[in-house]
Amino acid sequence: MDNNIKRIAVELSAGLGQVEATVKLLDEGATVPFISRYRKEVTGSLDEVAISQIRDRIEQLREMDKRRETILRTIDEQGKLTDELKKKIDAAETMAELEDLYLPYKPKRRTKAQVAREKGLEPLADIIFDEQNIDVEAEAAKFIDAEKGVEDIEQAMAGARDIIAEKINEDQESRQEIRELFEKQGVFTAKVIPGKEEEGQKYKDYFEWSEGVENAPSHRVLAMRRAEKEMIISLNCSPEEGDALFKLEDRFVHGSDQVRLAVRDAYKRLMKPSMETEVRLSSKKRADEEAINVFAENLRQLLLAAPLGQKSxxxxxxxxxxxxxxxxxxxxxxxxxxxxxxxxxxxxxxxxxxxxxxxxxxxxxxxxxxxxxxxxxxxxxxxxxxxxxxxxxxxxxxxxxxxxxxxxxxxxxxxxxxxxxxxxxxxxxxxxxxDPLAELVKIDPKSIGVGQYQHDVDQTSLKKGLDDVVISCVNAVGVEVNTASKELLTYVSGLGATIAGNIVNYRNENGPFKTRAELKKVPRLGPKAFEQAAGFLRIQDAKNPLDKSAVHPESYDIVAKMAADLGCSVDDLMKNDEKRGQIKLQNYVTDTVGLPTLTDIVNELAKPGRDPREQFEAFSFAEGIEHPEDLKIGMTLPGIVTNITNFGAFVDVGVHQDGLVHISELSDSFVDDPNKVVKVHQKVEVRVLEVDLNRNRIALSMKSEGSGPARSKKQKRQDRQERQEAREENTDNLSMEEKLKMLQSRFK
CATH class of the missing domain: 3.30.420.140 (YqgF/RNase H-like domain)
Structure with missing residues (x-):
């Protein structure tokens, strides 16, 4: 069995068979929604989240395997691949470990160590490094050679130190030890660039700021990086230098001052910049993932908002x-x-x-x-x-x-x-x-206004994460094939833009689809695409009632047998609760269809094509409260949640400016994740805490009046900073036209 399968099974606490079957389906072109809905027997009923995790992880591991093969081939071509080294490379579990092992063999630009080697100083470096209790100057004197550019003892020792420093920097175990130190004890240190104080007022809390790398929340990591990008602050990321030097000296220094000097040079000139870059990238990746998760969850809630339905x-x-x-x-x-x-x-x-x-x-x-x-x-x-x-x-x-x-x-x-x-x-x-879902899929999710730092995160990862959400929502709800737009059809399992366009063209030329089977006549919609898409497409006026349900065509024969066994038609079976109650599922279990799928089929027969979204409920803002000037401290108002960040939620109370409910004001009890308390489009009741007309800021609370412990000055300062960042992010979500509208409203 593939080692990657075993590894994923352990990481996700899933069965080997489940992971292996899921990867096989993915490799065959099956989509996540299709696998989770119609292949439960094969995967052991894994849900979309688990299947997506398997898909992403197998992609990562296969990319690492490709890199492993390249590294092995490159070292082998150099004639330096030993059995021991190959064993280590094969056993490497992270990309960082792989790159550390490859570093000594990686083609690089001309370094100080290479220059020293060209001067014939590598034997001296080996002597100093391996036999530290020696007369270094006496040994160095043997390597003085004016023709090679080694004029004196000091030049010989300096060249030897350059070689030793490179060896220390390329030692895989040392790099891993220092990497862990940076990750566990590294500190972000931000300082304002002189002369940028006025320009960077919105980042003023980062003018003198330090925070541990390991525990820095994603929004502050992204805020500091944005301030650095805008050249408002300088940002460093490293542990105490003495701690790093102590670890390296303990490993390499056994008496020689020359080795001690080489260790310090190796750390400051080579290892520290490398590790700082790595940790900055890894912390950015973690921050990106968290921000994308926040955005994705908000988007899911927005797309699955209750529809009013077909109304004029x-x-x-x-x-x-x-x-x-x-x-x-x-x-x-x-x-x-x-x-x-x-x-x-x-x-x-x-x-x-x-x-x-x-x-x-x-x-x-x-x-x-x-x-x-x-x-x-x-x-x-x-x-x-x-x-x-x-x-x-x-x-x-x-x-x-x-x-x-x-x-x-x-x-x-x-x-x-x-x-x-x-x-x-x-x-x-x-x-x-x-129908919010059908309309919002036409808009770039980044423009819908529910993100957090979406312009700062990795755009490829963001697009993939948001596309996954849209695909999941579209297929969970199902699509009426005779009325859906090309944009909506594009997100249906197995289709894509080209086939979606072909469906619309076929529909325009031949009239509405009468059966699911007719979809096979659409150009480029072959057997595989039909298999993946059919169950998610609905035909409300179809002659076969199953065509308007989520029952897959591959299971039509099973439903027909159920009906025949009960002496009724399929249509009667769908309409008659008593008849469905007589179905004995065990009678229909086969090698490929088990109880999970049969249960889904019977549930679907009861409510064919059911919409998983909530029922629509009308909402009205408080009458007479139309502008920020109408708000008074202590006033209680109805509102709608419009956006959620890591540190609170924005609520529309009908005054053209959303107010912020900071995370500390979301509930009487402690809240670590706003999504556990509120959802986008949720109707809530809020109390006005503060109205700043000059800066157009509104602070709201969902706590009971007078509840909650007093917060320290430091906590209040952090709350203010987070509120500022949240307001700026909420504005960043708007298009230029929407920003102008907001300004016109503010200063009309």
């Missing part, structure tokens, strides 16, 4: 001077009509705007009105609610983050080539009310 919607992108853009959408989200109204200042055409809205609601049988939460949102909401529209028409404020990004995108231009960005933005607001 009038959507409004509110505004003041340029008016409010209005669009009417049918139950499938098709644009029927668009116009502009001016109910707010400065035009204030309230009567005309009201008549227009009432007319449109009647003409298009509107069931809900969606209002963007940007500039003029509360004023527009108040205007609409004053019209006395039928009670059946819900008025709902919708988070419009990213709508402007979508409206200017190629996707929007292709979808609405004859309409400008304002119409496209209003359509996006309306559609994200009826």
């Amino acid at each position: 919607v009038l959507a409004i992108d509110p505004g003041f001077r340029t008016g409010c853009k209005v669009v009417c959408l049918d139950k499938q989200g098709k644009l029927l009509y668009n116009t502009a109204i001016f109910p707010n200042e400065p035009q204030k055409q309230t009567a005309k705007a009201g008549a227009e809205v009432a007319y449109l609601c009647d003409k298009y049988n509107i069931e809900a009105i969606a209002i963007g939460n940007g500039t003029a949102s509360r004023e527009t909401e108040a205007f609409v609610k004053s019209l006395g529209l039928p009670s059946k028409i819900q008025v709902i404020v919708v988070n419009e983050s990213g709508a402007s990004v979508y409206s200017a995108s190629e996707v929007a231009r292709n979808e609405f080539p004859d309409h400008d960005v304002t119409v496209r933005g209003a359509v996006s607001i309306g559609r994200r009310l009826t």
Whole structure:
């Protein structure tokens, strides 16, 4: 069995057979959603998280194996590969260990040690290093050679020290010992660059800052690196020099002052810079992973927000001077009509705007009105609610983050080539009310406004992490193949952009799909793609009722046998609880289909194509609270969570500026992870702690009034810094257009 399989099984506490089967499926082209849903018998019911971990780890280990092969080949070509060295390289478990073993043989630019060797000083270095209780000067005198550039004893000893320093730096055990010291006892030390004090005020708490590498939270690591990148601070990362030198001297120095000098040179000139680079990269990687995890979890919650469902919607992108853009959408989200109204200042055409809205609601049988939460949102909401529209028409404020990004995108231009960005933005607001997932997949996740330091983390890892979330959400919900956009279909298991486009083209040319089997006629949608995708695609009006369910076509025969055994049709079996209760699952177990899959099938028959998202609940902000100036300390308000960071949550209370609930204010009890307390789009009740109109800052609390211990000055200082970083990050999530809107709202 592959050693990598064994290693992953140990690391993830999974069975060898589970890991081996999962890797085999992945290698055959199966997707994570498909494996977790339809191959439970093969993997022992591993979930998406475990399968994703196996996928990522096998990729890492295989990359390391490729590097191992390259290293072995390179050393062998040099004629220096011994059995002992090969054994060590084969046993290396980390990339750092591999590179340490390779370092002495790695082609490098001309070093001081190489120069010394060219002068014939390596024998002297060996003598000094191996036999430290000798007359060094007497030995060095033997190597004086003016023709080789060794003029005197000091030059000979200096060259020998250069060679010894390189040997010490390339000693694998020493590097590992110092690496562990950097990781466990390393300290980030930040200092402001002279003259940058005023420019870098937002980083002022890092002007004189030190913190252990091992325990530094991800957001502070990323904040310090950003400040360093902007050339506001200098940032170092190392343990106490004396601790490192003590370890190296204890290992190598046995009496010779020349070796002691070489050790110090090896550490300061060679090993310390190398280790600092490594630790900075490893701490950055850990910080990236944590930030990406925060972003991914927020994105998952946002994508799986409760949909209003198929309703006729009038959507409004509110505004003041340029008016409010209005669009009417049918139950499938098709644009029927668009116009502009001016109910707010400065035009204030309230009567005309009201008549227009009432007319449109009647003409298009509107069931809900969606209002963007940007500039003029509360004023527009108040205007609409004053019209006395039928009670059946819900008025709902919708988070419009990213709508402007979508409206200017190629996707929007292709979808609405004859309409400008304002119409496209209003359509996006309306559609994200009826089905947030279907609309938000059209927008780059980085523009949706739920990230933390997303511009600072590794962009490849970020994209992979976010794509995994989108794919997981899309396949968990399922996709109606006859109405889905190309963008939504792209994320379905086994498809991708090309096949998704082919599905849309086929649908346009031949009409709606009538069966899942018809998908096989789509160009490039071969047997493998069909296997991976079919279970996640729905056809609501299909003749076969199973085509609108999550039952995979490969299991249709099993369901037909169940129905036949009970003397009814498949349709009757799906509608009759009593009949389904008579199914004896053991009768249908085979070598390839076990109880987990059979249980899933019966559950799906009870609720075919069920949507895992929660039911939609309308929400309203407090009336009369529309601007930060309306807020008073101690006031209790309803709000919606819009973003979550490691140190708190942002909450929209309807005043055009999100307030921050710091992690210390999320609950009466201790909170180590905000995601354990709140979710994106969650409806919460908050209390106003502080309103700073000059800096447009709002501090909120979800704690009971008067609860919680007093915090120290240091804790309060850290809280302030984290609140500052969080506010800046929340602003960084906005597009330029959205930032301008925010500024216009602030200074109108």
